[in-house]
Amino acid sequence: MPVIICECKVGIEASVKAELASEFTKAIREIILSPLDLISVVFHESTSENTYRSGEPTSETLLxxxxxxxxxxxxxxxxxxxxxLIWSTSTGQPEDEVEVLVTQYPAKFVVRDGERLPEAPRV
Structure with missing residues (x-):
């Protein structure tokens, strides 16, 4: 933890995904001071007929x-x-087609390598 899950359209090049993962990792380190070894980025790709907004198919991205x-x-x-901004810059997708949701979890409920994670740095 942190984990960024990218719900995005099919077809993003592997090199762009690698760039996104690198840039997201840098941003997380700089902004919330998370240890590097705890940061994960996952991509879930789907077609527009599997993603809807206002009842209509969309190729918008949810992060x-x-x-x-x-x-x-x-x-x-x-x-x-x-x-x-990183997503938009790296993929060319306008920011008005990108939604970012941040969810916080108490450290006491997060386990990695079989151990509870310490409290997050206060920033």
Whole structure:
């Protein structure tokens, strides 16, 4: 944790995914000070007939950022905006077709390598 899950259209080049993962990782390190070895980025691709908005097919992207609880509202907003900008810049998809959602989880409910994660850095 943090984990960024990218619900996006099919066909993004592997090199673009690698760039996105690298840029998301840098942003997470800079903004919420998460240890590098805890950051994961996952891509779920689907076709427009599997993604709907207002009842109509869409190729919009949803980016879910799952982080440990304890970050300030300002840090969370900065992360959401940076993730949106990185996606748009790397893929060429306009930001008005990208939605970023940040969810926080208490560290006491997050386990990695069989151990509970420590509390998140306060930023």
């Amino acid at each position: 879910f950022c799952h982080i440990r609880d304890g970050r300030s509202d300002g840090a969370i907003l900065s992360l959401a905006k940076k993730v949106s």
